[in-house]
Amino acid sequence: MEKNWIVKNFSPQAFALSKKYDINPILVQLLINRNIKEEEFLSFLNPRVDNLFSPFLLPDIDKAIERIRKAIERKERVYILGDYDVDGITSLVIFYEYIKNFPLQFSFYIPHRIHEGYGLTKKVLEKVKNDGATLLICFDCGTNSYQEAQLAKALGIDVIVIDHHAPREGLNDDFYAFINPKKKGVDYPFKELTSAGLAFKVIWALGRSFPFNLLDLVALATVCDVVPLKGENRIFLSEGIKWLRGNHRPAISALCESAKVSPKNIEPYHIGYILGPRINACGRVSDAKKILDFFLCYDSKQLRDSAKIIEDYNRQRKAIESEILREAEEIVERELKEDFTLVLYRDGWHPGVLGIVASKLAERFWRPTLVIGIEGNKGKGSGRSIPEVHIIEVLEECKELLSTYGGHKKAAGIEILKENLEPFRYKFNEIVKRRMGGKKPSPNLEVDLELPFRYISVKLVQELERLKPFGEENSYPLFLARKVHLKSSPKKVNNFFGRKIKLYNFWITDGTYTYEAVLSENNQFLDLLNYGTSLDIVYSLERDSYYNNVRLVIRDVRIS
Numbered sequence: 001m002e003k004n005w006i007v008k009n010f011s012p013q014a015f016a017l018s019k020k021y022d023i024n025p026i027l028v029q030l031l032i033n034r035n036i037k038e039e040e041f042l043s044f045l046n047p048r049v050d051n052l053f054s055p056f057l058l059p060d061i062d063k064a065i066e067r068i069r070k071a072i073e074r075k076e077r078v079y080i081l082g083d084y085d086v087d088g089i090t091s092l093v094i095f096y097e098y099i100k101n102f103p104l105q106f107s108f109y110i111p112h113r114i115h116e117g118y119g120l121t122k123k124v125l126e127k128v129k130n131d132g133a134t135l136l137i138c139f140d141c142g143t144n145s146y147q148e149a150q151l152a153k154a155l156g157i158d159v160i161v162i163d164h165h166a167p168r169e170g171l172n173d174d175f176y177a178f179i180n181p182k183k184k185g186v187d188y189p190f191k192e193l194t195s196a197g198l199a200f201k202v203i204w205a206l207g208r209s210f211p212f213n214l215l216d217l218v219a220l221a222t223v224c225d226v227v228p229l230k231g232e233n234r235i236f237l238s239e240g241i242k243w244l245r246g247n248h249r250p251a252i253s254a255l256c257e258s259a260k261v262s263p264k265n266i267e268p269y270h271i272g273y274i275l276g277p278r279i280n281a282c283g284r285v286s287d288a289k290k291i292l293d294f295f296l297c298y299d300s301k302q303l304r305d306s307a308k309i310i311e312d313y314n315r316q317r318k319a320i321e322s323e324i325l326r327e328a329e330e331i332v333e334r335e336l337k338e339d340f341t342l343v344l345y346r347d348g349w350h351p352g353v354l355g356i357v358a359s360k361l362a363e364r365f366w367r368p369t370l371v372i373g374i375e376g377n378k379g380k381g382s383g384r385s386i387p388e389v390h391i392i393e394v395l396e397e398c399k400e401l402l403s404t405y406g407g408h409k410k411a412a413g414i415e416i417l418k419e420n421l422e423p424f425r426y427k428f429n430e431i432v433k434r435r436m437g438g439k440k441p442s443p444n445l446e447v448d449l450e451l452p453f454r455y456i457s458v459k460l461v462q463e464l465e466r467l468k469p470f471g472e473e474n475s476y477p478l479f480l481a482r483k484v485h486l487k488s489s490p491k492k493v494n495n496f497f498g499r500k501i502k503l504y505n506f507w508i509t510d511g512t513y514t515y516e517a518v519l520s521e522n523n524q525f526l527d528l529l530n531y532g533t534s535l536d537i538v539y540s541l542e543r544d545s546y547y548n549n550v551r552l553v554i555r556d557v558r559i560s
Contacts, residue, residue, distance in 0.1 A: 001366055003445040003556060005538065007480055008033055010449065017041070024463045026449065030477050031467075033448050036230070044230075045466045047238040049210065055201035059186045060177035064160045065205055067135065067176060071105070077133040078106045081124060082292075083140035083195075084113050084283030086224035086276050090217040091139035091162070091199040093295045097214060098206050107131070110288045113352055117380070118406075118413060120145040120159075129155050135176075136160070140195035142175075143167050144406050149174035162198050164227075166392060166408050190231040196221030197236055216243035216252065223268045224276035226410070228473035237469050241266060250303055251295045255279075258307035268469050281313040284352030285320065321353040328357055328371060329364075340433040340440060342369040343425040345381070349373030355382035355411065362386060366443045368394065368432055374418055378403070383412040388441055394431050398424055445556055447538055451479035453513035461543045461550055476540045483534050483560045484510045490519060490529055508537070508552065516544070517552040525557040534560040 010029055017032075018025035021041055028041075036044050043051050055061055071078050080095060082088040092108055099106040109124065116123060119141030125148060128136050135158045142148075142161035152159045158176035166182050179198055181188040193201075196218045203211050219240025222233050229237060247253050247263040252275070256263045259274050282291040294306045328344050336342055342361055354371040362369040362384040368391055372381030385391035391412045395405045401424040403415040416424060470476050490504035504519045504526065517539070519525065528535065538556040543549075 001364070001443060003443045005447055005480070005556070005558075006444050007447040007450055024460065026451070026455075026460065027463050027466065030448055030464070033446075034230075034474055044234065047235040049212075049215075049235060049239055052232055052235055053189050055205040057188050058179050058181065058198070058201060059183050059188065060160075060179050061202070061205055064162075064177035064179055064202065067158060067160065068137070068206065071135045072102055075105060076135055077131060078135045078137065079128045079131070079133045080106060080108050081120060081136060081138045081141065082108065082110050083118065084110050084280075084288035085140070086279045087195050087221040088140035089279060089283075089288065089291055089295065090196040090221045092292055094196060094199040094203055094211075094214050094217050095137070095139065096296060097211060098203050107133070108289070108292060110283075110292060112287055113283055117415070120148045120161075122148060122151060124148075125152055125155060125157065128157055134158065138163065139199055140164070143178075143180055146174070162195060162202060164193055164195050164198060165406060168396070168406075190233075192228050192230070193232060194218065194221040194225045194227055196225075197232065200236075213243070213248065215240040216246075216249055219244055220271055220275065220279070223271040223471060224279070226272075226472050229469060229471040230473060234469075234474070237268070237471070241268075241469060244271075249295075250298050250300060254294075254300070254303035254307040255310070257304070258311050268471050272471075277317070278310050278314045281310060281317045285313050285316045285350070317353055320350050321356050324349050324353060324371070325357050325360060328361060332361065332365060339429050340367065340436060341429045342367045343372070343421075343428055344370070345372035345374055345379055345421055347374045351380045351382075354380075355384065355413075358382050358384040366441055368428075370412075370414065370428070372414070372416065372421070374421075377418045379414075379416045379418060379421060381414050381416070383407070383414065385410050385412075386441055386443075389432055389435060394428060394435070397431050398427050401427065445478070445538060446475075447478045447480045449477075449479055450482070452481055453484070453510045453515065456513070456515065456541065456550055458543060458548060458550055461541045464541060465543070478538050478540055478555060480536065480538055481510065482536045484508055484537060485532075485534060486529055487514055490526060515550060515552050517554055519554045525554065528557045528559065529554075532557070532559050536560050 011032060014025050014029040014032060017038060018028045031041055031044065080092060082092040111117060111124060120138055137160045139162050141163060143163045143165045144167060149159055153174045160177045161175050162179045164180060167184065181191045181193060200214055200218050215236065218236045222237045227233050244266045245264050253263060255275055255278060259278060261270050261274055279291055282288050297303055331344050332342055342365060351373045354373060358369045358371040366386055368385040368389045370381050370383040372379040383391050390409045392407055392409065395412055401420040403417060405412060405414040407413055464477055467474065487507040487509045490506040493505045494502050506517055507514055508517045536558045537554055539552040539554050542551050542553055544551050
């Protein structure tokens, strides 16, 4: 799908701020483009754990800590409930660091995705009660479980929720403690932490010392839960990657070995596209308890054997996902091409992969997307949205047709009765149509600056590297160059300086300056590059450390 180029211009303040802080003006403009406030420039470029906020600023943190310590003193039975994705699993592994000395008191519980569903439910509470537990701690779930909170209170179970999902309308006073920076009326300085980040803060507060060795787990969740890489998340990821590269956790070492990833070279890409899917695979096609046990194991042989099983789960996940995606694309092409949204459903679609399928459909067709699997008279689905549409706000307007729903701006989960599917599809589409002003959405490509080739240098690329790690709301800087042309034909390369990736390699010039460039194999611009005599390109920059020169990564192309 052709993208709208939105090219930003240099703002006058960039040059003034460049002199004030002795920072390259291009780098200053990139900070402005990412909505980084002037007073945060230096802390953004130099993320340090010293700049993390005190855990005692979180709501209800004192109550939660006092209750957990009291449970240990009284030798109470405690259940720890978690979600089955990376954020949920890493939250539990983080919390294990504190409770590992009390194994007879604490029990982990992760509901089976297919048989039990997500989060805090009546069945979970019945199990907790029957096992004699008096305290339940929920990680990455529970925020909107209002009825369950009332039931827990009636059953004599104290519930502590440690979660980052957006609370719906109404206050819940039935939790013993509710640690969520998005809770209404809370002025915690940073709202976008993962649940793993919150678990880290709780352990920090419980132990009264900074748990450096858990930063790797927060880094995994920060990338895989696609939270904004600003504020505390940027610090957690920057510092956590160092711990991942240090290769100190046996489970991650085994996972890297199985996935053929070198720990010392780990980048956010490896977390999001290689390690994360493998961690999620257990919960998608089997039982997430297996991946929790994997993380808590320290026997190297057992870990290697388990890593092979995880690889097999990931292959199964890919096969199931590919088949559902193929069927879903056929439905879109046949029935939904004119809709403002994609609401797809079918009997038997595996609920474990629907979020991935929804994500791929939303990206390909640029529509808010819900993919729903039906079993009997009920449907369970996952949704993904586009930047222009807050999916939870739309679901709020459809709530009378839904059994349950939850999530955040870009992703959601729903349950719905089969009889409500068509009315919901119609209403969901009409609400988005209204919100879009009747104009069908098309993807935008936000370009940071027009940057002719004469301004490119190794020094500039080194400056840009200060913005790393890149990811959500801190994307790779994109630049525009006009009226360039190829100096050599693109050649296919399967192994690029030791990286086993398929791409095209060539040289590109503006007539005066010439640079090496690369283009991914599945890019649709090859014909334009081969036959266009004068081109406008959107590109990012990377440094070839071996030859100490600059390489352009081509992101989009048009005829000049």
